[in-house]
Amino acid sequence: xxxxxxxxxxHVRLGSSSGQPVTRRDGHLKVTGAATYAADNHPAGxxxxxxxxxxxxxxxxTSLDVEAAKAHPGVVEVITPANRPPLSLxxxxxVGLFGFxxxxxxxxxxxxxxxxxxxxxxxxxxxxxxxARLLSPxxxxxxxxxxxxxxxxxxPPAVGVGAPPNFAKGDIAAGHAAATHRVxxxxxxxxxxxxxxxxxxxxxxxxxxxxxxxxxxxxxVMSRALFAGYFGIPPENVLLRSPFxxxxxxxxxxxxxxxxxxxxxxxxxxxxxxxxxPRDQMFGPVGHRGAxxxxxxxxxxxxxxxTALEHNAVATTxxxxxxxxxxxxxxxxxxxxxxxxxxxxxxxxDIGTPGPMRAxxxxxxxxxxxxxxxxxxxxxxxxxxxxxxxxxxxxxxxxGKPFSAKALRECYAEGxxxxxxxxxxxxxxxxxxxxxxxxxxxxxxxxxxxxxxxxTARATLRSDGTALVETAGADMGQGAWTALAQIAADGLGLDxxxxxxxxxxSDLPDGGVAGGSGHTASAGTALHNAGTDAIxxxxxxxxxxxxxxxxxxxxxxxxxxxxRLYHRGDETRSESYADILARSGNASVEGNGTGAxxxxxxxxxxxxxxxxxxxxxxxxxxxxxxxxxxxxxxxxAGRIINPKLARSQLYGGMIWGVSFALHEEAVHDRRSGRxxxxxxxxxxxxxxADIPDMQALLIHEDDPYVxxxxxxxxxxxxxxxxxxxxxxAIWHATGVRVRRFPITLDKLILDPGMPA
Amino acid sequence: MTLSVTLSVNGVxxxxxxxxxxxxxxxxxxxxLDLVGTKKGCDRGQCGAxxxxxxxxxxxxxxxxxxxxxGADIVTIEGLAKGDLLDPVQAAFIAHDGFQCGFCxxxxxxxxxxxxxxxxxxxxxxxxxxxxxxxxxxxxxxxGIVEAVLDAQKQLQQRRVA
Ligand code: FES
Ligand code: FES
Numbered sequence: 001x002x003x004x005x006x007x008x009x010x011h012v013r014l015g016s017s018s019g020q021p022v023t024r025r026d027g028h029l030k031v032t033g034a035a036t037y038a039a040d041n042h043p044a045g046x047x048x049x050x051x052x053x054x055x056x057x058x059x060x061x062t063s064l065d066v067e068a069a070k071a072h073p074g075v076v077e078v079i080t081p082a083n084r085p086p087l088s089l090x091x092x093x094x095v096g097l098f099g100f101x102x103x104x105x106x107x108x109x110x111x112x113x114x115x116x117x118x119x120x121x122x123x124x125x126x127x128x129x130x131x132a133r134l135l136s137p138x139x140x141x142x143x144x145x146x147x148x149x150x151x152x153x154x155x156p157p158a159v160g161v162g163a164p165p166n167f168a169k170g171d172i173a174a175g176h177a178a179a180t181h182r183v184x185x186x187x188x189x190x191x192x193x194x195x196x197x198x199x200x201x202x203x204x205x206x207x208x209x210x211x212x213x214x215x216x217x218x219x220x221v222m223s224r225a226l227f228a229g230y231f232g233i234p235p236e237n238v239l240l241r242s243p244f245x246x247x248x249x250x251x252x253x254x255x256x257x258x259x260x261x262x263x264x265x266x267x268x269x270x271x272x273x274x275x276x277x278p279r280d281q282m283f284g285p286v287g288h289r290g291a292x293x294x295x296x297x298x299x300x301x302x303x304x305x306x307t308a309l310e311h312n313a314v315a316t317t318x319x320x321x322x323x324x325x326x327x328x329x330x331x332x333x334x335x336x337x338x339x340x341x342x343x344x345x346x347x348x349x350d351i352g353t354p355g356p357m358r359a360x361x362x363x364x365x366x367x368x369x370x371x372x373x374x375x376x377x378x379x380x381x382x383x384x385x386x387x388x389x390x391x392x393x394x395x396x397x398x399x400g401k402p403f404s405a406k407a408l409r410e411c412y413a414e415g416x417x418x419x420x421x422x423x424x425x426x427x428x429x430x431x432x433x434x435x436x437x438x439x440x441x442x443x444x445x446x447x448x449x450x451x452x453x454x455x456t457a458r459a460t461l462r463s464d465g466t467a468l469v470e471t472a473g474a475d476m477g478q479g480a481w482t483a484l485a486q487i488a489a490d491g492l493g494l495d496x497x498x499x500x501x502x503x504x505x506s507d508l509p510d511g512g513v514a515g516g517s518g519h520t521a522s523a524g525t526a527l528h529n530a531g532t533d534a535i536x537x538x539x540x541x542x543x544x545x546x547x548x549x550x551x552x553x554x555x556x557x558x559x560x561x562x563x564r565l566y567h568r569g570d571e572t573r574s575e576s577y578a579d580i581l582a583r584s585g586n587a588s589v590e591g592n593g594t595g596a597x598x599x600x601x602x603x604x605x606x607x608x609x610x611x612x613x614x615x616x617x618x619x620x621x622x623x624x625x626x627x628x629x630x631x632x633x634x635x636x637a638g639r640i641i642n643p644k645l646a647r648s649q650l651y652g653g654m655i656w657g658v659s660f661a662l663h664e665e666a667v668h669d670r671r672s673g674r675x676x677x678x679x680x681x682x683x684x685x686x687x688x689a690d691i692p693d694m695q696a697l698l699i700h701e702d703d704p705y706v707x708x709x710x711x712x713x714x715x716x717x718x719x720x721x722x723x724x725x726x727x728x729a730i731w732h733a734t735g736v737r738v739r740r741f742p743i744t745l746d747k748l749i750l751d752p753g754m755p756a
Numbered sequence: 757m758t759l760s761v762t763l764s765v766n767g768v769x770x771x772x773x774x775x776x777x778x779x780x781x782x783x784x785x786x787x788x789l790d791l792v793g794t795k796k797g798c799d800r801g802q803c804g805a806x807x808x809x810x811x812x813x814x815x816x817x818x819x820x821x822x823x824x825x826x827g828a829d830i831v832t833i834e835g836l837a838k839g840d841l842l843d844p845v846q847a848a849f850i851a852h853d854g855f856q857c858g859f860c861x862x863x864x865x866x867x868x869x870x871x872x873x874x875x876x877x878x879x880x881x882x883x884x885x886x887x888x889x890x891x892x893x894x895x896x897x898x899x900g901i902v903e904a905v906l907d908a909q910k911q912l913q914q915r916r917v918a
Contacts, residue, residue: 027849031835031847032792032834032846032863033791033832033833034834038858042787044790074776112760124787126776126783196857196859196894197797197857197893198859244857246795246859247859279798279799279803375814436911476857477856479856618836651896651900652856652895656896679798680797681802686898687888688884688889688891688902689885689889691896694899711899
């Protein structure tokens with residue numbers, strides 16, 4: 001059973017508060033196989049559910065052999081549109097800002113390949129799997145449209161999550177006209193699928209009108225309400241448990257049809273039901289990163305200063321819902337230009353609806369922008385780092401507002417030094433290694449915004465001198481259980497070992513969303529404030545108590561540290577939390593906190609994390625095979641709570657950059673509309689042999705405005721910058737500019753510029 | 757059709773009656789023997805999350821039919837530590853932060869134990885990378901994993917010498 005995660009003291013203690021490289025507190029559970037992921041649950045009497053999915057991309061299901069499936073030993077029920085019980089919310093309704101239309105057997109329409117068309121419930125997984133196969137659907141097939149050319153173009157009213165599609169500053173035509181050097185270039189990025197190692201999973205159990213679900217989720221309390229909505233029960237009746245997620249990357253923050261069907265099956269059968277998506281079904285109903293075509297036009301004056309920056313992106317979305325990768329917005333906040341213009345278009349295709357995927361918009365946008373900037377530097381005959389410095393923006397280019405903090409200059413300098421950038425030849429194809437491979441160096445700037453989401457937390461100081469802190473946060477690998485406990489410890493003036501940290505279930509205070517790289521900032525601020533609140537209450541008790549050495553100090557006259565309150569003016573006057581509580585007769589004192597940014601700071605400042613990534617690649621001149629041989633990133637992301645975990649997160653992002661640049665691509669068959677490589681053999685992500693020695697430098701940055709903790713976020717920024725750095729290094733090695741990601745060897749060797 | 761199989765799992769004899777010949781070793785462990793530490797990432801032999809040791813050799817348990825493992829000696833992630841004492845590979849994974857979400861971790865660790873047993877990789881990071889390349893990690897914990905394997909191997913060698 002996965003209860004709320006409750007972690008005892010860490011096994012390896014390396015420090016006790018923010019800034020310390022505390023070892024992951026859940027490490028022991030993870031290396032012994034004792035960490036409980038959703039699919040590891042096995043309530044008594046459990047049935048297995050398997051989804052049957054369409055093999056066509058557009059049309060109608062005309063028949064399903066329900067009899068054959070039901071005749072298979074062990075199969076107990078088959079749910080199809082014909083017998084699917086009603087839901088309290090229409091699956092085609094969009095609920096809330098973050099709502100998506102889902103496929104929950106509402107009719108016989110097929111809108112994309114691998115859309116759910118039935119659910120088979122059986123006593124065993126084997127029987128359910130076979131039952132789904134026996135359904136042998138027949139279809140009325142309509143032609144599939146899966147490419148930019150075949151799809152239906154439209155003007156999206158919004159991009160990403162509610163962002164305006166177009167932006168303009170200054171006179172872009174005048175900027176182009178004034179330019180001495182020009183770049184006009186188009187980059188394409190393919191559809192990519194999240195593919196967390198843990199497939200989406202649901203174990204659902206009803207008890208009357210109460211529902212318990214074990215499912216990996218990045219937004220626990222928000223999702224609880226949505227699940228409740230589909231079944232017409234109050235949110236409090238749903239207990240969602242997600243103590244460990246096997247990766248999420250955005251795909252586990254959004255609702256999907258299979259989840260709703262599994263819960264429905266559990267209600268129909270009045271037995272617990274487990275449903276785990278097979279890997280190929282991760283390429284359909286659970287979101288992806290939409291494909292983009294990005295056209296950039298840059299103008300520069302004689303000295304290499306941008307006079308115009310124009311970035312137009314077209315992205316694919318489904319025929320029935322909207323999520324447009326906000327790729328062009330990557331050009332808003334990084335490089336100074338008197339004129340900036342960005343526009344987005346959409347193309348509707350017969351593919352499942354895209355959604356946020358690690359650095360949504362920023363990843364694709366940065367890939368194109370950083371390559372275009374490299375082309376611009378070349379056009380001006382300037383070193384790519386020098387070119388970026390010439391176009392360094394001291395204030396936010398889009399809004400003109402000052403940055404809350406921006407240590408990008410330091411990132412450039414430290415990164416370049418660690419990499420050894422100085423002396424890089426300007427022209428391509430200048431360097432070779434002893435084996436005759438072409439060697440190239442490239443770089444890219446990294447940037448990511450610092451959103452905060454509403455979050456709350458509770459802290460309870462207990463009479464034994466320990467504390468319980470609670471927030472419904474999500475740890476999908478970023479290390480939240482450790483970093484958040486560190487923050488909570490500091491807020492309470494306690495060693496982290498004295499903190500009992502509860503999280504990961506929906507009956508706790510709302511910990512917000514683990515997304516947008518904002519979880520540590522949001523839930524962390526809430527935890528910090530809850531701790532401060534608890535301490536204030538404790539101080540009230542102490543300073544009003546004649547028997548306390550702190551009597552009369554006034555609330556503001558005390559300081560909390562090491563489990564004691566100290567008199568600010570006189571350090572010899574102090575008392576332990578335990579003693580204060582014992583004398584007061586209170587068993588505990590509770591504080592509550594919310595995580596929000598000062599609205600004035602939010603209004604007045606532009607807030608971003610920054611970084612610089614440098615890559616070395618070696619390319620086989622005959623085979624076109626590319627190896628990334630060195631990767632150095634330098635990142636400034638405000639205060640780092642745990643450098644060990646932050647570095648791991650940055651590496652993870654940079655490896656996603658390697659993956660984007662060289663590996664990932666969902667390949668669609670234009671005739672059938674199906675993804676031809678919907679498995680982990682055909683859909684490539686880097687393996688160990690693809691990943692070189694890496695360095696992620698944490699550049700010091702004090703940000704007094706971003707939030708009380710000074711925390712930004714490190715989960716996604718590593719993807720940005722890295723893609724461009726690798727692509728630019730490949731150009732530098734070979735002289736070939738590949739403008740369609742991923743950069744695979746066929747694109748290199750077929751280029752007329754490649755042969756030596 | 758039912759089949760009877762006897763296996764040793766983490767040193768414990770298990771007599772299993774399989775009501776269905778299609779059951780894989782992975783699903784036997786996870787769904788019938790309550791050993792859920794071994795993970796299913798693909799069910800196709802493409803990710804390594806299901807890696808266990810069979811008679812000391814690492815295999816993808818999702819590609820193994822349970823019925824054909826009668827008499828086999830199986831070690832899963834749950835059987836690696838000796839009581840509270842972690843295997844050096846497990847300890848090294850913690851020390852080097854060789855994981856993030858932890859989902860690939862049981863497979864990575866069992867694969868690392870298998871690789872070290874094979875004695876092929878030596879202390880060459882590139883050969884460790886090659887030898888671990890059947891184990892995917894989507895979080896991007898590769899750097900820590902390779903460091904952990906090299907470190908654990910060194911410790912085990914020193915132990916053998918001492
Ligand atoms: S689950 Fe066996 S290799 Fe992926
Ligand atoms: S740690 Fe998450 S997949 Fe490897």
